[in-house]
Amino acid sequence: MAKDSPPPAIITLTTDFGAGSRYVAAMKGVILxxxxxxxxxxxxxVVPHQDIRTGAIVLAETARWxxxxxxxxxxxxxxxxxxxxIVYARIGSHHYIAPDxxxxxxxxxxxxxxxxxxxNEPEFWLGDVSxxxxxxxxxxxxxxxxxxxxxxxKLGKPIDRLIELPWPEVQQVPNRIEGEVIxxxxxxxxxxxxxxxxxxxxxxxxxVVVTCxxxxxxxxxxxxxxxxxxxxMAHVGSTGRLExxxxxxxxxxxxxxxxxxxxxxxx
Amino acid sequence: MAKDSPPPAIITLTTDFGAGSRYVAAMKGVILxxxxxxxxxxxxxVVPHQDIRTGAIVLAETARWxxxxxxxxxxxxxxxxxxxxIVYARIGSHHYIAPDxxxxxxxxxxxxxxxxxxxNEPEFWLGDVSxxxxxxxxxxxxxxxxxxxxxxxKLGKPIDRLIELPWPEVQQVPNRIEGEVIxxxxxxxxxxxxxxxxxxxxxxxxxVVVTCxxxxxxxxxxxxxxxxxxxxMAHVGSTGRLExxxxxxxxxxxxxxxxxxxxxxxx
Amino acid sequence: MAKDSPPPAIITLTTDFGAGSRYVAAMKGVILxxxxxxxxxxxxxVVPHQDIRTGAIVLAETARWxxxxxxxxxxxxxxxxxxxxIVYARIGSHHYIAPDxxxxxxxxxxxxxxxxxxxNEPEFWLGDVSxxxxxxxxxxxxxxxxxxxxxxxKLGKPIDRLIELPWPEVQQVPNRIEGEVIxxxxxxxxxxxxxxxxxxxxxxxxxVVVTCxxxxxxxxxxxxxxxxxxxxMAHVGSTGRLExxxxxxxxxxxxxxxxxxxxxxxx
Numbered sequence: 001m002a003k004d005s006p007p008p009a010i011i012t013l014t015t016d017f018g019a020g021s022r023y024v025a026a027m028k029g030v031i032l033x034x035x036x037x038x039x040x041x042x043x044x045x046v047v048p049h050q051d052i053r054t055g056a057i058v059l060a061e062t063a064r065w066x067x068x069x070x071x072x073x074x075x076x077x078x079x080x081x082x083x084x085x086i087v088y089a090r091i092g093s094h095h096y097i098a099p100d101x102x103x104x105x106x107x108x109x110x111x112x113x114x115x116x117x118x119x120n121e122p123e124f125w126l127g128d129v130s131x132x133x134x135x136x137x138x139x140x141x142x143x144x145x146x147x148x149x150x151x152x153x154k155l156g157k158p159i160d161r162l163i164e165l166p167w168p169e170v171q172q173v174p175n176r177i178e179g180e181v182i183x184x185x186x187x188x189x190x191x192x193x194x195x196x197x198x199x200x201x202x203x204x205x206x207x208v209v210v211t212c213x214x215x216x217x218x219x220x221x222x223x224x225x226x227x228x229x230x231x232x233m234a235h236v237g238s239t240g241r242l243e244x245x246x247x248x249x250x251x252x253x254x255x256x257x258x259x260x261x262x263x264x265x266x267x
Numbered sequence: 268m269a270k271d272s273p274p275p276a277i278i279t280l281t282t283d284f285g286a287g288s289r290y291v292a293a294m295k296g297v298i299l300x301x302x303x304x305x306x307x308x309x310x311x312x313v314v315p316h317q318d319i320r321t322g323a324i325v326l327a328e329t330a331r332w333x334x335x336x337x338x339x340x341x342x343x344x345x346x347x348x349x350x351x352x353i354v355y356a357r358i359g360s361h362h363y364i365a366p367d368x369x370x371x372x373x374x375x376x377x378x379x380x381x382x383x384x385x386x387n388e389p390e391f392w393l394g395d396v397s398x399x400x401x402x403x404x405x406x407x408x409x410x411x412x413x414x415x416x417x418x419x420x421k422l423g424k425p426i427d428r429l430i431e432l433p434w435p436e437v438q439q440v441p442n443r444i445e446g447e448v449i450x451x452x453x454x455x456x457x458x459x460x461x462x463x464x465x466x467x468x469x470x471x472x473x474x475v476v477v478t479c480x481x482x483x484x485x486x487x488x489x490x491x492x493x494x495x496x497x498x499x500m501a502h503v504g505s506t507g508r509l510e511x512x513x514x515x516x517x518x519x520x521x522x523x524x525x526x527x528x529x530x531x532x533x534x
Numbered sequence: 535m536a537k538d539s540p541p542p543a544i545i546t547l548t549t550d551f552g553a554g555s556r557y558v559a560a561m562k563g564v565i566l567x568x569x570x571x572x573x574x575x576x577x578x579x580v581v582p583h584q585d586i587r588t589g590a591i592v593l594a595e596t597a598r599w600x601x602x603x604x605x606x607x608x609x610x611x612x613x614x615x616x617x618x619x620i621v622y623a624r625i626g627s628h629h630y631i632a633p634d635x636x637x638x639x640x641x642x643x644x645x646x647x648x649x650x651x652x653x654n655e656p657e658f659w660l661g662d663v664s665x666x667x668x669x670x671x672x673x674x675x676x677x678x679x680x681x682x683x684x685x686x687x688k689l690g691k692p693i694d695r696l697i698e699l700p701w702p703e704v705q706q707v708p709n710r711i712e713g714e715v716i717x718x719x720x721x722x723x724x725x726x727x728x729x730x731x732x733x734x735x736x737x738x739x740x741x742v743v744v745t746c747x748x749x750x751x752x753x754x755x756x757x758x759x760x761x762x763x764x765x766x767m768a769h770v771g772s773t774g775r776l777e778x779x780x781x782x783x784x785x786x787x788x789x790x791x792x793x794x795x796x797x798x799x800x801x
Binding site: 028080 | 274275277279286287306308309310311312313325328329330331332333334337452453454489490491492493502504505515517
């Protein structure tokens, strides 16, 4: 790469198509047919099928690690072919293309979009649009054209706000914080909606008790290796959120805990 | 990327090695050792082990979405090390490299190859060829050299025709079409060998009955959201084929239907 | 790509994060934020969780297929956040970044590192380093900076040797070789620690008996298709190691054989 060439544009893909799906490859083919120089990165394709909430969390936690001006396509789209909208959103320094079904609402909760456009201008889509795969026929070609410099304003009419998912709220009262498990990662760690900021006033000692359903542990640690193997423990994870883990084991599988389980920090 | 540079060549990989297989990475390493500027794209690595028929369908449905001149390597190769041939085929505007075991016959059924070459010229292979991994030792280096401009004619002797799989035929009689399920996608949707063209004369109403094994539904719809959740329904999918689905659910798992199940459209 | 541009640097990723993990994508985002022109390749993300030994084998078998100067990041890191070191190692013509927990010891057994550096210079890390995800916060930015030309000597203090795993030794006595299964591949083939070189003096005939636990086969063949389907057979595989397979089937699943099972060749 010559030092004076601009770097290639980056497009990421997040879907619920499953690892190795040929539908992902079809989207990549469409993108490369329009811009063969773009760098395509898989963000995740193992969002559980039609699970918009998990898709929204995956996007909110991961997209921010990419360079400015990255274009993110997200397809978790149970309403494909219905009258749900497809939108472009500018959030922070990134571009997002997704069905308007809440999939971008985790991101929008962190930072409100500075621009939202309803993608309804077929000029930039594939010529023949199916009713069941808008990721390939609409979102992929639109993203590829953005990567070539198309202005988002050309994609359709501006709109005011995105559809929002109802996000579980964290309750903060004196000596107690109540939240829930919002994600289980591939190690079985239980990631909660309680953030480092919320834990600011919590004492750093054993008087803190963390419970998740009927499971209880004392103290909030810095990392797994502060506790012995097989110990149920709480720490602030790499996502900046309170996480519950069993050291060297799969907490979700061993405890039977899933997304939505209540978590309480008290002292 | 400077505007006046030619775009990087694209090589896709389709295998039955499984998601995350280190054998896929070895092929990528070999390709990049010969042409470090090529863009490699995973088409799919979750073709069921040694299932040539499914591999042929995945290729036929997906390769066409890629740009002209894309080089596709396909490795579903139960006969590796036997006297089965490895072939190069020019089909449409794409290049294919695969064992000659039927893996390209889904593509060849859509459009006959304009050139077929038996890859038997070891000059373009790795120096030390194993008996069990020709994807890495023969196909990857040949593809990389094609991406650098090597003429396919140099790869070996021209041959007349590819090995063909016997494909299930669709029966079309007055008021009835009989086909079968040829693929189950990652959502559990049942994809048939009945194409949109075959459905041309079918009335657009409830008098149409679609059955798959003992399961029956009326009408052929445009998309999932035309029917309520949990409904067994038929529609023409994004592949241009008749598909059977249960809205928001996994039809294959819920109904126990697999590839080969008979499908009938009658009216 | 202009013919006179240098090719893009290559960074590979090997982790135990699981296929499709968003943690892998976060690492890619960090790398591309520092060097948007690098080519990132997934080596494997399906190393079993916290299984350093398997990770070490995957690296040792696969990294060598990549071009000279490739930078390999490996993250199988149960001790993250403890006082285990993170190291840079120059082995052969490649660069490696990994926790110093034995993960590089398969490679180092083949060829001793020509340089080892303890990565302890935070100048080249992310500004805010978590206690539980050094792959993203330390290893990814360090690799990206190496790909831009940073000298490995700047990363920290040189050290003398890497942590080594105890590797099972192969016993070679007259008329008998005793080793074990060290890897099961995605086809269920049983890959042993007995190499082609060790088999040099073994007669090429049926008098050779190969046993694995209570399972026995005669002869060592060149490839699967030398034996009929469903046959338990031994051959020297594409890794240059003695492998045991059931033709067209999954030997590990059918025989219940796992990593560590004893293998004996006698004649």
